[in-house]
Amino acid sequence: MKQINLMLMTLFTVLAIGYAAESNAQFHAGVDFRYSIGLGETIADNDLFTSAQPANSYIFAVSGLYEFTPLVWAGVGVNLGINNTSIMELGTTITQKPIMQFAPYLTVRLHPIACHRNAYVFTDLGYAVPFNETKNFSEGWLWNAGIGYRYMFRKHFGLNFNVSYNLQQIIGTPYKVEDSNLSLLAKNNLRHSIGIAVGLIF
Numbered sequence: 591m592k593q594i595n596l597m598l599m600t601l602f603t604v605l606a607i608g609y610a611a612e613s614n615a616q617f618h619a620g621v622d623f624r625y626s627i628g629l630g631e632t633i634a635d636n637d638l639f640t641s642a643q644p645a646n647s648y649i650f651a652v653s654g655l656y657e658f659t660p661l662v663w664a665g666v667g668v669n670l671g672i673n674n675t676s677i678m679e680l681g682t683t684i685t686q687k688p689i690m691q692f693a694p695y696l697t698v699r700l701h702p703i704a705c706h707r708n709a710y711v712f713t714d715l716g717y718a719v720p721f722n723e724t725k726n727f728s729e730g731w732l733w734n735a736g737i738g739y740r741y742m743f744r745k746h747f748g749l750n751f752n753v754s755y756n757l758q759q760i761i762g763t764p765y766k767v768e769d770s771n772l773s774l775l776a777k778n779n780l781r782h783s784i785g786i787a788v789g790l791i792f
Contacts, residue, residue, distance in 0.1 A: 615745065616657045622789030624649040626756050631781040645781050647673045647758070653697055660707055663699040668692070669716070673760060689728045689760060691718035708740050712752065730759030740791055750791045756783045
């Protein structure tokens with residue numbers, strides 16, 4: 591039920607920001623899909639790398655942006671991420687378990703090249719909302735910073751591309767302590783990755 595509610599809320603958000611974008615020349619809406627390639631992760635005080643720990647993520651994001659000036663755009667968004675993670679046994683990866691994150695975030699885009707405003711640099715900062723009734727959702731801070739480019743077919747329709755560095759905090763990765771049973775422990779695991787995103791902007 592919780593997953594259905596999240597999907598309905600995300601769909602409603604997409605429709606709402608799309609309508610708002612069409613009715614306000616300075617307002618823009620974005621829908622993006624990002625694939626993050628894991629570089630490394632700290633789990634239960636163990637530093638792991640992609641050779642031992644698959645750390646990829648799939649993220650669907652919607653955002654609303656306001657064009658304050660041709661240089662500065664800023665707004666808010668939400669993303670739904672599926673993170674590949676692994677169960678740990680005495681510091682050795684034994685199996686994978688996907689953990690989801692639902693995160694509201696703030697975003698800022700700067701367009702520093704006056705003669706080419708379609709290129710931009712950006713940063714996002716958000717926090718994944720915890721759902722205590724299910725172990726499939728994790729909480730934690732999310733931060734992205736990168737560069738992007740948009741190709742506009744008209745004022746409120748175009749394609750968006752960006753590449754970014756992603757830092758994720760994933761609280762509650764399952765791992766095994768000596769001979770005990772598997773359990774979710776509130777460890778502040780940090781994941782470093784490179785994200786590649788493609789989407790639509792309205």
